[in-house]
Amino acid sequence: MTPSQTRRYFGIGLVAALIGAFGLVAEDVVEGETKTFDDAVLMSLRVPGHPEQPIGPNWLPEAVRDITSLGSYSVLTIFVLLVAGHLLLVRRRGTALLVVLSVVSGSIISTVLKTVFDRPRPALTGVAEVFTASFPSGHSLTSAVTFLTIGAVLASTTESMRQRIFYVGSAIVLTLMVGLTRIYLGVHYPTDVFAGWCLGSAWALGCFIIGNALARSRHLGDTTASLTSGRIV
Incomplete structure (x- = not known):
């Protein structure tokens, strides 16, 4: 088995594990088994006797709201458009399409699942408006989906291990920051965030694996055609 095959199978196994973790959490949420844990974590982040007020100095909630906006549809759309535009300029149309399709399909999955589970938000008010x-x-x-897909795409453009670690590490940190701010603001239960992380990571990784497989197939097809016609690429 070649190193590329090993990485591919490992990636597929990781996707399966993440989806499995999402399924287990979803089952526990539906059965109400996570309520005690969820409530305990949320209340540990609130001022005693004032559930509408997060702990910490007065400036912290405002700073957290700024950070959490990195995960909003409007901000993520700007990220995706900028990255896709750059990829189009450097003639990587397939990669640009991969990024756009990955994010758009992930957003659709999120909306559908919210409708299916229809879990009420935490009963905390005064921090952020949700719909x-x-x-x-x-x-x-x-x-x-967005940050990990972009991080993986950027990592694939370099042979430097340090740069790859930086790109993927930055994507992971941004993803974690957005999720943790949702818990701090009290607009999501911890299990909501964990499930989002699992499924979003699985979706990004799955789309990247598929994109790589399609690119490899196309490259092999072009190489075979060139050899058959007597040209060298």
Whole structure:
């Protein structure tokens, strides 16, 4: 087995594990088994006797709201358009399409799952305005899909291990920050965020694996055609 095959099978196994973790959490949420844990975590982040007020200095909630906006649809759309535009300029149309399709399909999955589970939001007010159901966290899911897809694409453009670690590490940190802010603001339960992370990561990784497989197939096809016609690429 070649190293590339090993990485591919490992990636597929990781996708399966992440989807499995999402399924287990979803089952526990539906059965109400996570309520005690979810409530305990949320209340540990609130001022005693004032559930509408997060712990910490007065400036912290505002700073957290700024960070959590990185996972909003409007901000993520700007990220995706900029990255896709860059990829088109450097003639990587297939990669640009992969990024756009990955993020758009992930957003659709998030919306559908929210409708299916229809979990009420935490009963905390005064921190942030929300309009959709709670499970899974849309910010966590779509930010994972967006940042991890972009991080993986950037990592694939270099042979430097340090740069690859930086790109993927930055994507992971941004994803974690967005999810944690949702819990701090009290607009999502911890299990909403964890489920969003799992499914979003699985979706990003799955799309990247498929994109790589298609690119490899196309490259092999072009090489075979060139050899058959007597040309060298």
